[in-house]
Amino acid sequence: MGQPQPAFYIFKCQQSSPPGMPKPSCVRPDTRDHFQYLAQKLMEKGIIATVQPIQTSCLGRCNLGPILLVEPGHYMYVAVDKPAIDRIIEEHIINGNPVEELLIREEFWDKPIQPLDMMKQMGRA
Numbered sequence: 001m002g003q004p005q006p007a008f009y010i011f012k013c014q015q016s017s018p019p020g021m022p023k024p025s026c027v028r029p030d031t032r033d034h035f036q037y038l039a040q041k042l043m044e045k046g047i048i049a050t051v052q053p054i055q056t057s058c059l060g061r062c063n064l065g066p067i068l069l070v071e072p073g074h075y076m077y078v079a080v081d082k083p084a085i086d087r088i089i090e091e092h093i094i095n096g097n098p099v100e101e102l103l104i105r106e107e108f109w110d111k112p113i114q115p116l117d118m119m120k121q122m123g124r125a
């Protein structure tokens with residue numbers, strides 16, 4: 001038997017904009033330790049080997065941040081704080097029930113456009 005794949009990846013936006021930038025960022029003084037908190041909680045549960053936390057740059061929904069994306073499934077969580085991280089781990093990651101009230105609203109997260117369809121729209125395929 002080979003080395004197992006992770007069951008989940010949790011992408012945590014770690015973008016921090018300089019003060020005065022018009023674009024908001026997910027990492028502010030009050031959210032600076034959220035990635036560490038996430039990783040620590042996964043370690044405490046003993047599941048970090050199969051649930052891989054990943055630090056990313058901007059995920060494109062800055063106005064709704066802090067943002068956290070769970071894969072597989074394209075589950076994007078918004079306005080994430082520490083209690084939200086606890087719930088996402090417990091309810092979604094461990095028990096398989098995405099936390100509906102913390103997910104991004106559909107108007108901001110419509111179905112993806114497949115690359116081939118985008119190329120056709122642009123006249124490149």
Ligand code: FES
Binds near residue numbers: 014016027059061065
């Ligand atoms: S800064 Fe986090 S989504 Fe853009």
